[in-house]
Amino acid sequence: MAEHIRVLLTEEEVDKRIQEIGEQISKDYAGKQVHLVCVLKGGSFFMCELAKRITVPVSLDFMSVSSYGSDTKSSGVVKIVKDLDESLKDKDVIVVEDIVDSGRTLSYLLEMLRDRGPASLRLCTLLDKPERRVIDVHVDYTGFNIPDEFVVGYGLDYDQRYRNLPYIGVVEFD
Numbered sequence: 216m217a218e219h220i221r222v223l224l225t226e227e228e229v230d231k232r233i234q235e236i237g238e239q240i241s242k243d244y245a246g247k248q249v250h251l252v253c254v255l256k257g258g259s260f261f262m263c264e265l266a267k268r269i270t271v272p273v274s275l276d277f278m279s280v281s282s283y284g285s286d287t288k289s290s291g292v293v294k295i296v297k298d299l300d301e302s303l304k305d306k307d308v309i310v311v312e313d314i315v316d317s318g319r320t321l322s323y324l325l326e327m328l329r330d331r332g333p334a335s336l337r338l339c340t341l342l343d344k345p346e347r348r349v350i351d352v353h354v355d356y357t358g359f360n361i362p363d364e365f366v367v368g369y370g371l372d373y374d375q376r377y378r379n380l381p382y383i384g385v386v387e388f389d
């Protein structure tokens with residue numbers, strides 16, 4: 216089946232919104248250092264762009280998680296594939312994600328990271344699909360609320376492809 220991408224958010228719209236979030240974070244964390252935690256792979260493109268627009272001191276770390284499988288996924292259990300290199304103790308942490316969909320990944324992850332003793336812990340996501348939520352997750356910074364459609368680009372993949380698109384699109388099948 217042939218597929219094509221319908222543009223949902225242009226590169227300009229995404230860039231402008233990331234700039235706004237960067238400014239907001241810089242204000243909210245004035246006088247502090249923020250520690251950005253990127254959830255691989257999807258969060259990587261957004262985190263790099265966001266970090267460039269934050270004007271307070273920034274440090275970065277990366278983690279990779281995966282769902283256990285369809286059975287346990289419904290219980291919200293995720294497996295850590297690559298853990299953070301550094302401790303979160305007493306740091307002002309912002310978890311950076313590409314999308315919050317069902318909320319399973321982030322609700323589990325935030326609970327786990329909270330146990331590591333950060334001074335503060337917030338969540339920043341480029342996209343949010345509120346209609347799809349199964350588990351409640353508090354999002355502190357949201358780029359865009361989007362409808363319930365499967366999106367790609369800016370880190371988001373369809374079968375590992377399209378992460379490199381500089382805009383957000385919807386996969387459509389001809």
Ligand SMILES: O=P(O)(O)OC[C@H]1O[C@H](OP(=O)(O)OP(=O)(O)O)[C@H](O)[C@@H]1O
Nearest residue numbers: 255256257313314315316317318319320
């Ligand atoms: O709210 P949820 O329903 O849990 O879905 C959101 C999660 O799913 C995607 O990651 P994925 O596991 O596909 O890995 P990837 O980032 O490597 O693509 C996305 O990047 C979020 O981490």
Ligand code: HPA
Nearest residue numbers: 316364365366367371372
């Ligand atoms: O809409 C989506 N696109 C790509 N990956 C995802 N993971 C959760 N939702 C999505």
Ligand SMILES: [Mg+2]
Nearest residue numbers: 254255256257
């Ligand atoms: Mg992800």
